[in-house]
Amino acid sequence: MNRPSFNFDGGGIAEKYDEILVPVMFDPWADLLLEEVAPDPAWRVLDLATGTGIVAHKVASLLSKSGSLICTDISPDMLGVARQKLGKAIGQGQVSFQQASADQLALDDEEIDIVYCQQGFQFFPDHDAAAAEISRVLKPGGQAAVATWCSVAECEFFQLIVDCLEEMGLSELASKMRIPFDHMPAEKLENHFQSAGFGAVEVRRLTDELVFEQGTQQAYRTVYGTPIGPDLVKLEDEAIDAFKQMFAEGCEDLTSGDVTRCEISSLLMVARK
Ligand SMILES: C[S@@+](CC[C@H](N)C(=O)[O-])C[C@H]1O[C@@H](n2cnc3c(N)ncnc32)[C@H](O)[C@@H]1O
Numbered sequence: 001m002n003r004p005s006f007n008f009d010g011g012g013i014a015e016k017y018d019e020i021l022v023p024v025m026f027d028p029w030a031d032l033l034l035e036e037v038a039p040d041p042a043w044r045v046l047d048l049a050t051g052t053g054i055v056a057h058k059v060a061s062l063l064s065k066s067g068s069l070i071c072t073d074i075s076p077d078m079l080g081v082a083r084q085k086l087g088k089a090i091g092q093g094q095v096s097f098q099q100a101s102a103d104q105l106a107l108d109d110e111e112i113d114i115v116y117c118q119q120g121f122q123f124f125p126d127h128d129a130a131a132a133e134i135s136r137v138l139k140p141g142g143q144a145a146v147a148t149w150c151s152v153a154e155c156e157f158f159q160l161i162v163d164c165l166e167e168m169g170l171s172e173l174a175s176k177m178r179i180p181f182d183h184m185p186a187e188k189l190e191n192h193f194q195s196a197g198f199g200a201v202e203v204r205r206l207t208d209e210l211v212f213e214q215g216t217q218q219a220y221r222t223v224y225g226t227p228i229g230p231d232l233v234k235l236e237d238e239a240i241d242a243f244k245q246m247f248a249e250g251c252e253d254l255t256s257g258d259v260t261r262c263e264i265s266s267l268l269m270v271a272r273k
Pocket of ligand 1: 008022026048049050051052053054055072073074075078100101102103117118119120123124125
């Protein structure tokens with residue numbers, strides 16, 4: 001399989017992701033996800049590819065004393081930040097962590113009521129194996145709620161980054177920036193879960209705004225919160241200046257007063273075992 005991969009370890013990526021990207025993107029989308037599919041307070045919940053734990057953090061506050069939450073991710077760095085964020089809940093013994101690939105979870109068969117996976121599924125190297133693993137750990141009648149970004153053309157901010165990189169001839173970096181967006185169309189997502197034996201599989205497209213209250217400067221900082229940030233800082237100064245200027249020009253159309261707003265769309269798949 002020749003899909004390029006994205007690495008969330010090293011280079012301070014986990015800390016930057018949590019500080020820069022989570023507040024503007026993943027926090028509001030976690031609210032949307034949980035509005036669409038809320039957990040029962042007494043459920044055993046799996047947050048798969050928990051990253052720095054934004055979905056898990058919100059789920060923990062919704063659970064009663066009889067509910068529990070397990071957070072898994074392949075990246076030790078991302079899990080390290082999640083552990084800190086969920087410190088208080090861990091103290092209550094209701095939240096646990098596991099470093100694991102999504103297709104090899106150290107969980108029993110049929111122990112989970114709901115699996116959340118926000119913007120992680122598209123990165124898994126073997127999607128069928130991951131969907132089968134989700135099915136294995138779910139109780140009969142349990143649900144999977146999986147969100148994956150729509151194509152980069154439907155996510156304006158990231159399309160702008162890709163356009164700038166392509167214009168500069170940095171096609172490898174542009175392809176890398178497409179990874180979270182361009183590899184999981186709705187039909188493919190649906191097929192993976194149908195193949196894993198899920199009965200009812202529904203995929204919807206949700207659109208929201210990505211809002212940078214501090215305008216273009218905040219939008220520019222946010223570029224460095226993505227896993228291409230460490231690649232960008234390695235460019236020559238002239239290339240960085242050219243990128244910054246092109247990006248700022250592209251932001252003009254998206255900025256009104258001090259605020260920059262971009263549309264962003266995600267698929268939300270809900271499947272019942
Ligand atoms: C964009 S982040 C999303 C994190 C989190 N769900 C959120 O909403 O902020 C993608 C996450 O998928 C994880 N990931 C990538 N490949 C994985 C795999 N094979 N198994 C488990 N997690 C994986 C990464 O380490 C990263 O934390």
